[in-house]
Amino acid sequence: MRYLEGRDMPRRADVGRWLLAALLLWCSAWAQADLSIAGTRFIFPANSSVISIRVGNIGQAPILLQAWLDKGDAKASPSGLAVPFVLSPPISRLEPMQRTALMLRYSGEPLPGDRESVFWINFLEVPSRLPVTENVLRLAYRMRMKLLYRPQGLTGTADQAVRQLRWRFAAEGKGEGALLASNPTPYYVSFAQLALGSGSRSISLQGITVEPFGSARIALPEVPGTTPDQAVVHYQVATDSGETLSGSARIQD
Structure with missing residues (x-):
């Protein structure tokens, strides 16, 4: 999920010029995700009470991190989701070069015991709104990674x-x-x-x-x-x- 933050909203007659300006801005601006996450997917063994997810800010400005889980619908609102996990803290501020851990706990609601269950962890990085002296491109990055709940005693590996x-x-x-x-x-x-x-x-x-x-x-x-x-x-x-x-x-x- 990405958004372009501009200083003024364009009038309809200026749409063409605004699009051209946006393209030029894209070419001249520099932007990248500052959020780092240790891992590409996560396994929650049934015999664990909690797992940690290491995150960090590798940028030069503070960022706001919002994290939540869904069952596979990327468009679902975080406020209306019911998943058997609690991720804390759901919102955190990361200073430049700061590293921390999110704690994921299983709430104990029944899940199938003969197979894995899949969920998705969402990471939304909101960039700093510090004042700037020139036009910049501000992007909010959203990443989704798999979470697999693994029961005990499954056959094979x-x-x-x-x-x-x-x-x-x-x-x-x-x-x-x-x-x-x-x-x-x-x-x-x-x-x-x-x-x-x-x-x-x-x-x-x-x-x-x-x-x-x-x-x-x-x-x-x-x-x-x-x-x-x-x-x-x-x-x-x-x-x-x-x-x-x-x-x-x-x-x-």
């Missing part, structure tokens, strides 16, 4: 789950098709990248997640290989440690 996925190709006519990924494990499998085929006919996909004991249907613009059993999917998957694991699997009949 999360990092091995990707090797148990079953891949199948389904032709749908006119050269189009879909890649079907079935997950027989109790873990979420999140792909940073998927690639099918090779050369000029290769297809690259991002942001694919297969839920526990579920499946994902991935629409494809064309058949990636000569026949389904000759196609191979190459993947990069996120691990518990935050690293990326590369591998490949053959698409089955």
